[in-house]
Amino acid sequence: MTAPINSDAVYFAPLLPWQTALWAQLTSRVLTPPHQLPHALLAAGTSGLGKRAFVWRLVAWLLCRERETHLRGACGVCESCQWLKSGTHPSLAVLPQQQMPIAIDSQDTALKTRDKKSKSSKASTETLQRIKVDDIRELQPFIYQGGQGLRICVLEHAETMTVAASNALLKTLEEPQSQVHVILISDHPAQILPTIKSRVQQLPLYRIETRLALDYVTTALGGVVNHERVSSDEIAQLLTLAEGAPMAAIGLAQSDWYGKRALWLTTWQALRAHKRSSTAASDYWQSQLDIDAFIALSELMLTDIQRLVLGLNMRQTDLDMSAIKDSMLPDTLSIADFAQKMQQIKAARLQNVQDKFAYDSLMQALSVL
Known part of the structure; x- marks a missing residue:
């Protein structure tokens, strides 16, 4: 089982500034006898933290033939690195098998390998292929082939493992093999069985100093969002909305819909007042x-509307919410109904339901929110 073909940028991307300390710690453990790197690792946390960037960089470095003289990343020229570039590395297995290694989280912008406007790039949890027990069983020969040197298994979106797959993996984790490392990546670690999590060491990739995150996002955006200069407060708001994940904040700022939040509010108010038809x-x-x-825009707006209903402050402080505060706020049941409608439309989209039908249905629901 080999690694899927992908851009070499995935494996040789620059180290993110908040990951330098962890990188130094792990590489030191590998190079210092008795070479104590945990046999099973978990890179988990909200999307946009850069955990995939870290994992694929670590994979490349661990496999690199020149790693002892290239402490900050794989050399990029040795035989192992060439195998990675071609997607034919015999010592790397990735599940799901057709899951292309992506050095970014689903909302990241750096190193994006797909057209951001492509409708085929819906990488939401609803469209992910589940990891099944047969997938784990197919790993067994790769894992148990003794005397074959270092081998690495990466399980992308580990939360998608079925119960049977998790139990099959558990046996592997309970009987670690020499020179075999299993790395799990997950945006939703709460969905991973506790028995699995108890047998892996979680990488502290979710701890990002606020100043580092602010500086990174500010530099990446060049101080401009939607062709307008932004303040440090606006950058801080992006990070708040992105749950502190720097590259998710960048993706949010560069999305097609972020600049249309005020327009969404205007539409909603017009629908509620029957000044505009659905x-x-x-x-x-x-x-x-x-x-x-x-839908992504609506989910963000609905979160803050719910905060208002609960008597909490809005997170989007750059929006004028006076019209909403002065009008009758929806009740929690109405909010739940609208959220359910969005989930239903997401599910329907997987069946190739047309945009017009989905939009008509969603606008009708929004008019009674």
């Missing part, structure tokens, strides 16, 4: 965003 609103928004982007 059909007219649907037709307009179809010309602005695809339905997936509008």
